Amino acid sequence: MRRAVLALSILAIGAALLAVLTTMIDDRPAPRREPAPRQSFDRAPLAASLAAAGHRLGDAAHVRIYKQEARLELWLEAADGRYRLFRSYEICAFSGDLGPKFREGDRQAPEGFYKVRTAQLNPASRHHLAFNLGFPNEYDRQHGRTGSALMVHGGCSSVGCYAITDAHVDEVYAVVEAALRQGQDGVDVHVFPFAMSPDAVAAAEAADHPHADFWANLLEGHALFVRTGRPPGVAACNGRYVFDRRDAGCEPIMGWQA
Template sequence: MQQTAGQSQGETSRSLRVTGWRLAVSAAACALLLAGCQGETVSRGDPNRGNRPISQAVLEELNVKGMTRASPVLMRIFKEEAELEVWKRDASGRYAHFKTYPICNYSGDLGPKVREGDRQSPEGFYQINMGLMNPNSSYYLAFNMGFPNQFDRSYGRTGSHLMVHGDCSSRGCYAMTDEAIAEVYALAREALQAGQESFQVQAYPFRMTPRNMARHRNNPHMAFWRNLKEGHDHFEVTRQEPQVDVCERRYVFNAVAPESVLAQGGAPQTREMIAANDPWAGTRSAGVSRANVTTSAAPRTPVPTSLNQPVTTIAPVTRAAPPHPLHGHRRRYLGAPPHLPGRGPLPCLCRSRTDPPRRRGEERPRHGAGRRPVA
């Protein structure tokens, strides 16, 4: 009996030792995996991690490329390649590539984020200001991408707290190593503190090459990706941050007014300037028909006082009221067309700088463009 009890105690102790050894091995393996994601030189408990200065090595790289710590910054994300590019403005005034950082994890598949909880990482154009920077993130450091933006909201997309952060763990975000996010965060922070109001993040599904576009040509998101490629190509050619707007639930880049509403000297007019010069602005808001409006530019014909009165004094040369500024040009609307009284603000001027102008003799659109209003 005593021998049996001794054997049982010995087996129990051996079992405990084996279990402890296995737990130690598992813990070591987990530590190695975490070290691969988080790195070994960054202290996650550092309360001042959001204010850590840019390293001397990075400053030297900036100097070699003609950049400074205060130079404006722009970032591009390529989901399929799992890369984040940092661009800085150099001495020429254009953006130049500074460095590419690996993204160790992102959620979901290629394609935009649609709804809360779908674990998709967003795609599109986002502006990040100082209020979206998080130096106290539980994922070491992070900045919020500002999802949903105006484009996402136009489709009713939902989601919150979509970040670029450390910790190499993603639930709808773009996750990086702690060393990488520390460097990226510092570059963005220095630019914002130097006066840049916000920096742009361009998130793409893949590098927008013709080969990749052809490879994904049957993807249901291809129309959206072609729209993203317009902004991508603008930056590739100009090396300037594209001015992004949304019109008819599409991204438009560097939208300008049509040629007929350009101010003298070629400067585009604002919507307020167009409204101020619009002879129908007051009548449109009041619901008055243009046909019932008499303008000073089109006076009534005087009644002749005698049969010998010259014709020029009876019917002087008059000019009709000027056409609406947007007549005769391609246009897209966020609200109702301008000829419908009392139906919202002026339409969005969505003509892109990259759109080719209509050539002389080219057929006009069939929606009535080019008609002059009745005086």
Template sequence: GDGKSPEGFYATNKGLLNPNSRYHLAFNIGYPNAYDRANGYTGDFIMVHGNCVSAGCYAMTDAGIEEIYQLVAQALNSGQKNVPVHIFPFTMDDENMRQAQAWPEYNFWRMLKPGYDYFEKNHRLPTITVENRRYKISPTTLP
């Protein structure tokens, strides 16, 4: 890998689970998503996996991936079409955002923050779309 791990709003599904990974268990986050494609980002096989080693994926202990993988698989096996995977660079509170202003990624992180804030406030996922090569965060409407 390139040693870089994407941030943003992704989703995994049954076809992206890998119970036979050489990294114990793994699932693909669904990279590239619509935002990435609209902005010309390429790549694939960005995984959440065990074995605690990585060059761009999200690696964790085998025990950690076992717990997460089980929850993801249960949701998908119970009829959920996908499981959202929202990836943020840090806790996106106001103080951390102030400290991040000098980073070159700051404007991108500002685009992620409304999705982070919506979930923190409502304990529900927002609706996320891509318009004009940017994430658009909207309230989720109840059925």
């Protein structure tokens, strides 16, 4: 009888540990699952909307995320080389508070400058479709931050990711995938705590917010995009983001402008 009770206790402890571990990684590949939902997505309405806006599947893409406003923006490169907003999507769920991600398992959605390449696409996601943000980037590593499988995905649940529903991720994923297939080196994804402005960051500084300096650094990259209409080159230099310059010893994160 005691042996049976002991065995049941061991099984219960094992199940509890497994439950904890599964919450630490929000999106793991499911190699045996066929990406049937993706095959059923009718791209014709999306293609028509793109054409009406002067775009097509395969145009260079850029993604911008604003946590507080729960908004994901999809930008596309126009004929003049500047990026223009194509469509905004509501973020159905993200976890954590305003501020960066620090460590594996803290259930915090990251903020910063990331790049999505083809290898980061997951058509067999357990959340319908997903793409990995690439956290930690070089900046995160310089600060000793840890984490894995931080995604933009479908559904409406999150443990450190950005969920935008299946219907919305169908569109965003299709545009990102097509841009990469047409030769874009990587799709830049910029993640901000809120709609960035000097006043908003100054308010955080005046309140002595612990992330105010980090947000002021993010504002530099945000302002450069607003001014030029193009995602800037980004590098990590001595624990800070720098933009469109090649300082000695910096670690590039995403492409440099000519």
